[in-house]
Amino acid sequence: MRCLMCGEPIGTETFADLFRGEDVLCSACRGQWKRISHRFRFCGKNAFGLYEYNDAFSSCLIQFKELGDEALKDVFLYPDHARLKRMYHGRTLLLLPSAAEKLEARGFSHLWEMFESIGLPMLEPFVKRDTGDQKARTRRERKTMESGITLKADVHLPKRVVLADDVITSGSTMKGALAVLPKDLDVQVFACAITPKLRPQSEGKRFLNAIINKDIII
Ligand SMILES: [Zn+2]
Secondary structure (H helix, E strand, O other): OEOOOOOOEOOOOOOHHHHOOOOOOOHHHHHOOEEEEEEEEEOOEEEEEEEEOOHHHHHHHHHHHOOOOHHHOOOOOOOOHHHHHHHOOOOEEEEOOOEHHHHHHHOOOHHHHHHHHHOOOEEOOEEEOOOOOHHHOOHHHHHHOOOOEEEOOOOOOOOEEEEEEEEEOOOHHHHHHHHHOOOOOEEEEEEEEEOHHHOOOOHHHHHHHHHHOOOOOO
């Protein structure tokens, strides 16, 4: 078997390989992901992220999401499926939306594929209209831009839910989804990876980041 990212054979040569289990990434590639299992507050809700969003995670996500490599669908939550099922027992995952145009171009719902192996009920209750390529905009423009997210017509939402996304970076999509949910729902937030800005830091560093990143909304 070969690693789905680097193509190198996955063996049992190294000590780390012995604990690799069913992972489809080799220990070298997996080792570049920064695991944090971080609990934090996001807009007043309990939130949880598994990894810090770094270059290695980003490369894998792009290969899955933008290049359509569906074989990578289980990489992101491995080996946490059972843990997440226990953690969110009794809740329904509400998957955050992609812009309709991107979804059509991609041809598959990458979040549905990513999260379905957890075995929890899932809904895609949101619609997102295309607000342009966010990468092409400045941070200030992104901040002031409307999220473009609405609830689908006639969608029935359960009372206990988890807003689930692949990554929280600026937080604008998650914030947009929270804003359109009924206020009486019991909502938690989950993302596979979060920007380092959402991690606890020393006061000095936190102050510095607050100045640099005025778009952070927690
Ligand atoms: Zn590899």
